[in-house]
Amino acid sequence: MRIDSLDALPGLVPGLYRGLTLHFLDTSSEHGRRVLEYLFPGVDAAAYDDFGVLPSVITVDALVIGDDYKAQVKALQRAFETPGPGQLMHPWLGPMSVILEEPASIAFSARELRVARINVRLKRVQSGGGLAQILSGLGAGVTGLIAAAQGLINLVGSRVISTARGAAVRRTVRIVNEAASAVTPPSEGARLLPEIRALLSASSPQTPATFGPWIGKAVAVLSAVSEQPAVAPAIETAAPATALAKIAVATGIASRLMAAIPTAPSDVDAALLSAVAAQFLAAAARQADYADFASRREATAYRTTVTTALAELADRAEVLGSETYQASTSELIRAARRVSSAVVVEINEVVGRLPDVLVFSADREHDAWQVAQHIAGDTPGQIEAVYLDIVSRNRPRHPAFMEGSTIEALEIR
Structure with a gap:
C-alpha cells in the first residue's frame, strides 16, 4: 500500500479510501455540536438542548489518474458500495473510520482523458476515533515501529536454535557495518558517520540479546534531537549534525539493508535485516518534526523517500516464508504503514508553509x-x-x- 505515488499531476496530494489511492484536489470538513432549539410563544429567549458532538462530515474532491483509470474507478465503485465503515487516509487529518453520507459521484469528461473525477461526502464514525487519533501521531508511530522491530529480534532469540541464530547475527552484523561504510557522508554532519561507524565497530554481538542494544546505540544517535543554543559558544566547535543529515544517513543505511534481504541465506537473516532496517527508518521518520526544509521540493522529496522505503520494508517483510515470524512481521508491517501515514500527514502540513x-x-x-x-x-x-x-x-x-x-x-x- 503506497500512499505517496504522488505527482501524477503537479499539486495533487495522495490519500486512500479502503486501500485505494485518490489524488486529492480539495477537501473540507464540517464540525460542531447537535443543538436543538425550542421557541415558545410570547418568550423572546429561545431554549436549547445539547445532544453531543455532531459527527464530522468530510467532503473530498479527488482525481483517479492513469492508463488503468477505468479499472481503478470500478474498484472505487465496489468500495463505495461495500457496507459498513471504511478507513479513509486523509492527507491532512490522518486515518479515520468513515461511512458514506450520500452517494458518491464519479464523473468522466472528453476533455480529460485517463482521468476520472470523484466527489464524495463521508461522515466520520466516532467510535474508535480516539485510538485512530493516537495511532496517527508520528511519535507514537515511531515508538510502535521500534517496538515491533525489537519484538522480531526477540522472537529470533526465543524460537531459533542457538547455532542458526548465532551465525545469522554475525552475518547481519557484517552487513550492517558494510552498509554504514558505503553511505556517503553528508555535508551538514561531518562527524555523524564516523560516530555511527565507531559505535558499530566497537563490539560484535553474538546473540540476539546483545544484538538489540548494539544496533540501538547507533539508532539512538540518529534519533537524537540536535539542540541549537540561543547564544553562540565562546570556543568555536564543530556544528552538530542537522536533522537532514541524520535522515540521509538513516535512509541510506536502511536502503542498503533492504537490498540485502532478498539474497539473505535464511529467514533468520531476513528477519534480523528487516528489524534493523525498520529501526533506521524509524529514526529517519522521527526527524521529520525537526528537519529544516528549504523548499517544498525538499519536503516532498523527503516524504517520497521515507514512504517509499517503508513500503519496501513492508513488501520485504511479507515474503518471509516461515510461519514462525508471521505474527511479528504482521505487526512490523502495520507499524510501518502507520508511520508512513503519519509522515504524509506531517509533511503535508509543512509543505503549505514552505516556498517553492x-x-x-x-x-x-x-x-x-x-x-x-x-x-x-x-x-x-x-x-x-x-x-x-x-x-x-x-x-x-x-x-x-x-x-x-x-x-x-x-x-x-
Whole structure:
C-alpha cells in the first residue's frame, strides 16, 4: 500500500479510501455540536438542548489518474458500495473510520482523458476515533515501529536454535557495518558517520540479546534531537549534525539493508535485516518534526523517500516464508504503514508553509546577480540572499557565466 505515488499531476496530494489511492484536489470538513432549539410563544429567549458532538462530515474532491483509470474507478465503485465503515487516509487529518453520507459521484469528461473525477461526502464514525487519533501521531508511530522491530529480534532469540541464530547475527552484523561504510557522508554532519561507524565497530554481538542494544546505540544517535543554543559558544566547535543529515544517513543505511534481504541465506537473516532496517527508518521518520526544509521540493522529496522505503520494508517483510515470524512481521508491517501515514500527514502540513523552487529556462549564459535582481528587484534587501541561493543551488563554474538549460532559485515570500 503506497500512499505517496504522488505527482501524477503537479499539486495533487495522495490519500486512500479502503486501500485505494485518490489524488486529492480539495477537501473540507464540517464540525460542531447537535443543538436543538425550542421557541415558545410570547418568550423572546429561545431554549436549547445539547445532544453531543455532531459527527464530522468530510467532503473530498479527488482525481483517479492513469492508463488503468477505468479499472481503478470500478474498484472505487465496489468500495463505495461495500457496507459498513471504511478507513479513509486523509492527507491532512490522518486515518479515520468513515461511512458514506450520500452517494458518491464519479464523473468522466472528453476533455480529460485517463482521468476520472470523484466527489464524495463521508461522515466520520466516532467510535474508535480516539485510538485512530493516537495511532496517527508520528511519535507514537515511531515508538510502535521500534517496538515491533525489537519484538522480531526477540522472537529470533526465543524460537531459533542457538547455532542458526548465532551465525545469522554475525552475518547481519557484517552487513550492517558494510552498509554504514558505503553511505556517503553528508555535508551538514561531518562527524555523524564516523560516530555511527565507531559505535558499530566497537563490539560484535553474538546473540540476539546483545544484538538489540548494539544496533540501538547507533539508532539512538540518529534519533537524537540536535539542540541549537540561543547564544553562540565562546570556543568555536564543530556544528552538530542537522536533522537532514541524520535522515540521509538513516535512509541510506536502511536502503542498503533492504537490498540485502532478498539474497539473505535464511529467514533468520531476513528477519534480523528487516528489524534493523525498520529501526533506521524509524529514526529517519522521527526527524521529520525537526528537519529544516528549504523548499517544498525538499519536503516532498523527503516524504517520497521515507514512504517509499517503508513500503519496501513492508513488501520485504511479507515474503518471509516461515510461519514462525508471521505474527511479528504482521505487526512490523502495520507499524510501518502507520508511520508512513503519519509522515504524509506531517509533511503535508509543512509543505503549505514552505516556498517553492522557481525554474527559469536559459537559452544563453546568465549572470547569477542579474537573475537575483530579476527575482528580488522589488525587495532589494533580499537580492544578496537570492544570489547566494542561486549559486549554492545551481553550483555554476562561475556565477557570472551560468551555463545550462535551466536555472533554479528559491521563491521569495
